[in-house]
Amino acid sequence: METRIEEHPILGKQETGRLVTFYHDGKALQGYEGEPIAAALKAAGVMVHRYTKKEHKPRGIFCAIGRCTDCVMIVDGKPNVRTCVTPLKEGMKVQTQYGVSAEPEK
């Protein structure tokens, strides 16, 4: 099902940035430049942003305003980036975070 709101009864048509390619765990996805990484992932159907360190439980968007840190991921090699308040750039490499690393613990 379409996740982007094409036309809104009050807000009209959404103004968007340029459509750019970024990478989620190596897979090429598209999103709008300048929108939060989390919005682009949500629109692409990605729900899980990370797994917790001790219990390996999935986490995704929760507050969407940079408070709760549930949505942190590894962005261009840097861990703990709050994807809900970090603008998307062309070519960004976004990785699921396992604990504090990019690799699931064995």
Next chain:
Amino acid sequence: MKRYDLIIVGAGPSGLSAGIEAAKKGLKVVVFDENAKPGGQLFKQIHKFFGSKEHKAKIRGFRIGEELLQEANDAGVEVVLNATVTGMYQDKEIIVRISDEMHHYKGDAIIIATGASENMVTFPGWTLPGVIGAGAAQTMMNLHGVKPGNKILMLGSGNVGLVVSFQLMQCGCDVVALVDAAPKVGGYGVHAAKVARTGVPFYLSHTIVKAEGEDHVTGVTIAEVDEKFQFIPGTEKHFDVDTICLAVGLSPMSQLLKMAGCVMEDNPKKGGQVPICDEYGETSIPGVFVAGDVSGIEEASSAMIEGRIAGVAAAKYLGYMDETELKGKVTELEHALESLRQGMFAPKNRGKAIEETEEGIAISKNLLKHGFVADDEIERFPGVTHKAGIHPVMECTQNIPCNPCQDACPKHCIKIGEKITSLPAVDESVDCIGCGMCVASCSGQAIFLVDETYEEGYATVTLPYEFLPLPEKGEKGTALDRSGKEVCEAEIVDIKTSKAFDKTNLLTMKVPADMVMKARFYKRA
């Protein structure tokens, strides 16, 4: 260390309002905000605001935000974004994180306008992706143009839960149920009614047992609770949903004030830990003021007025105006603030069981239990009258501070009077011209135009409609009653859109005459 006359923390409705007033008096003002854009939560509010005409009622929140930014810009308020204030110390020193650096600032006065954060509740599965805050839903759909989910269950029947449920439907989501552990709807009845009539079932005295799913939410189970909020076995109900939205209240973000040593109190009527402050918002530390939700949870309308009061009070504190000028400026603002704090939902009435309106009319019990006024209750309210020809029916049944309908009617056939919380009544000596201005002006979408004698055996109902796609003239669909139940066939005989209606479309549907007091929503075939 950089010095300012006045440092404001938070560029939301109260912080910006404070900055405007202070800058107008010549103070050197800076506003720090941790977000990338100013305006706080105003730009996520797409509904028309309540209140008085003089204080921006019936204007949509994001438009108020645009006006406020313009005013701040004109007044020369400096706003620093992506700047998180992480500490406030003695002598009004603060530390601000800007990108990866910490900066020191000193203010001769400080206004804390940090707002509030959302409360949460825990249940098995609450950490699953797909369980989100209501604020997150608003952020995603109204700022970023992304649907928060497809099938959604809302927990919380306060104004946030009700308003966000409606907004979710406006962007095309399916709200499968509205759930609250409390036995009564917490928010405005009109907000509940506009959700209920689209067919969303309300489950009061119910809460979430568990969220289901492995990697993300795939379903939810709710159950009824007793007076002690314990689950009643055998009352479980399951819904297939991909999203669970939590709207369970707000708490003041008062940490900076506590850290600086302000005298605090725990006040449930204000939403939690708040500083003790005087009528100008001045805390126990002279020159440190508060405004907006951080000093007690209310609406953006009151936050803006509190901000203006704190702004002029800070100017007075620093000697930019005298006592007389302060009194002159504050008196009118305080009067406006007081009028917003009247009625059934006033802070002082939180937690009280109100049985009747100020007019002495029994409150609709069904509205509180199921989200809509029952057929056998609606006739007792003063906005509901009958006459031949077209006329307004105002299903406004609770005393809330709001009066734009009174001025919307060019014929002056709607009367609220001096007291802003009074229920609107119809002046039956004046003939309604059917212009629909009242329908579009009602922030609660509670006004309908009815023509009980439209044609032999048929009547028309004109209703506010803020969904897409718009029905077409001549199309046939189904009329829903206040509970959202399908009651009869309906034909769209007119659709009015106008700049003056501000995106509220007026649908006129033809229904069998005996359905005129039941049919309140239109569902496309």
